[in-house]
Amino acid sequence: MxxxxxxxxxxxxxxxxxxxxxxxxxxxxxxxxxxxxxxxxxxxxxxxxxxxxxxxxxxxxxxxxxxxxxxxxxxxxxxxxxxxxxxxxxxxxxxxxxxxxxxxxxxxxxxxxxxxxxxxxxxxxxxxxxxxxxxxIDKDTRNEFIQILSPNADDAGVWIYQDAWFNLANFDKSTSRTYTLNKKENGVYVFVLSGRLEVNGQPLAIRDGLGIWDTDSFEVKAAENAEFLLMEVPMKF
CATH class of the missing domain: 2.60.120.10 (Jelly Rolls)
Incomplete structure (x- = not known):
């Protein structure tokens, strides 16, 4: 769980x-x-x-x-x-x-x-x-996770020396998507830039942060139009 x-x-x-x-x-x-x-x-x-x-x-x-x-x-x-x-x-x-x-x-x-x-x-x-x-970075695409950082120099976004993936998203109200982690030992820190979200049912408002780990995936739903950042990082390093 x-x-x-x-x-x-x-x-x-x-x-x-x-x-x-x-x-x-x-x-x-x-x-x-x-x-x-x-x-x-x-x-x-x-x-x-x-x-x-x-x-x-x-x-x-x-x-x-x-x-x-x-x-x-x-x-x-x-x-x-x-x-x-x-x-x-x-x-x-x-x-x-x-x-x-x-x-x-x-x-x-x-x-x-x-x-x-x-x-x-x-x-x-x-x-x-x-x-x-x-x-x-792509800020125009809506209702999708847009990768802006990864460990791979030839992948979308910038790269860093860590098994980390960052995604930026702009969701319209009621949009729901599943985020699947790139590595099962990682966790994700969700940070709300505007609007309101629900992550696996947990309500989040502007500038709230939620860390989630010990899971392969989770649901993100926009309670209203929302912009947010997902930061997937190793939990042990």
Missing amino acids: AQTVLHPANTRGAADHGWLKSFHSFSFAGYYNPERIHFGALRVLNDDFVTGGMGFGEHPHDNMEIISIPLEGELQHKDSMGNVATIKAGEIQVMSAGTGIYHSEYNSDPNHPAKFLQIWVFPNQRNVAPRYDQIN
């Missing part, structure tokens, strides 16, 4: 730095909850709001897969690999930090905020050569 863990939106950690407002689904920086350190290989899920003209100065990472998904606005990215890029809503960015990188992210639009998800996944290989990629 499937096991689940529910994380209602209002139970997340919160930080307000003025220029940055962030909600943490898992322990991060000043927020520590011993029962919410990670979900399998999913270590960080931050819901960030960056004021216009502000951003993150240069800072280091190593041995982590770092995924950014802009929801509104855009961010200017620079890193120690020489990449200079703009990421915006409708794209996904990935960095394998590996042996170590430095990067910065700024909202260069002084008049509009940027909203994005910052996601960290533990890698299955350490000390790899750092790398960077970004691609457009």
